[in-house]
Amino acid sequence: MSALAVLCALLVVLPLILVFFHLLKMGFSSLNWNFFTKLPKPAGEEGGGMANAIVGTIELMGLALVMGVPIGILGGIYLSEYGSEKTNSWIRFGADVLNGVPSIVWGLVGYALAVMPMQGYSAFSGGLALAFIMIPMVLRTTEEVLVLVPNAYREAAMALGIPRWKITTNIILRTAFKGLVTGVLLSLGRVAGETAPILFTALGSSDWNHSLKEPIAALPIQIYYYAISPFEDQNRQAWAGALVLILLVFLLSASVRFISSRRGK
């Protein structure tokens, strides 16, 4: 029985290792200084890099964070501290449904809500589409973490005559802080690799992004365009981009584990 369990565990881990090593093999040779610092060259020309895509991914994640995390956390606080059981079950159900919505749908929502009114693709609408994905995730993880804070602390704080909202911000959020950060980082990791939503909203670009109203390059989009391109140099760069992207997600996950394992605050 245990041999079977070990076999299954290996079967699960094996594809991960195979993919990772394949990426490493195909992409590592194209990782050079130019890759990280230069802009893409026009089609057919050799050289260039994905600097704008790397920066763009980080920028889009930042935008999604700023737009999505406050709403998610405030919603989680409502569910945990203020909501009634009946409305809570509806909100949770809604969040779970939203968590399961295919990301391409969010891309279309972003298109309808931001790209069309703004008459153009933009970093803002890319961030918005990603924020839509983040909100239900952050909401659920926040609620789960806050509910774990023992009621004893709430009671002790109420018995001291501290106003309710101060108890929430100063005591409960503080106690659950590590869990909150973990939830945010996990949702960032999910959003970092999403391609479909930003395809219809941020569009991608071969230049640096200068304003929130302009299109912006991002690793997933760039990988997509380069992978289907007929030029070999671009194909190689696509592998390198994929490697960088997976390293980024890996970094986020590793920091989640690091934060969770540290004792105390």
Next chain:
Amino acid sequence: MNPVITKKNFSMSDQAKPAATSSTVPPVPVPGSSVPASAKTAVPPSVAFDIQDLSIFYGKHQAIKNVTIKIPGSSVTAIIGPSGCGKSTALRALNRMHELTPGARHTGKILMKGEDLYGPGIDATVVRRRVGMVFQKSNPFPTLTIAENVLVGLRLNGVRDKALLNRRLEESLRHAALWDEVKDHLNRPGNSLSGGQQQRLCIARALAVRPEILLMDEPCSALDPIATAKVEELIHSLKSEYTVVIVTHNMQQAARVSENTAFFYMGSLIEFGPTEQIFMNPKNPQTEAYVSGRFG
């Protein structure tokens, strides 16, 4: 009736304190300095709580049945009774903590020093600053240091004066008989102390906001005998300045620390009187049966 307990006239600063205090002798907190100046009590201050025909319901279940009792001030009153008799519920009604349970409601009146605790316009948060509570299981906030734990009630209510905060920190920890043990590591986390020390830390935390009345819900039930003895000593020392109401299932403890004892059974008040009389010469046969250990 003009609600006297309002946010505006409640102040936690030392209104009557002298400007300079010697650092060798810990200053004794002046009891009158925490009562708002405009609280003109109609009832002599020797009655802390005047409870009139109080009944408490949790949904359909009646936990407290028509209790009428006058709890005297500046003394320790113990509430005893078997498990489930409503002692904790009665205690929590005194600082409006039972309202936190969904479905809780009450009938009857509770007057604290003449003021209706549940009157219209009375802010429960302010009530809880005047009536502090210590719980059965110590619950210092884990993300705060020892010093921050003691001062959290003051800080989160807007007190910023550093001199005042430091004074209160030392006074409260001395009052809780914890100062000597922690004065050199006030920056350690609140839950790095032993169980008995944590409970004394919670007492210091409750005392720091200078409540007029301290409610204690079985404070020693999770402690070993030595820690228990320390807490009981501490309750003795609080007697002169505070009114203490302590719920305990340990009759010997009630006999040791309190001047008056109330015996509850199945939600009703069976007997209330001086502790000696309750234990040596109870008037009610049920009381006699309980204190002599025939049931409990």
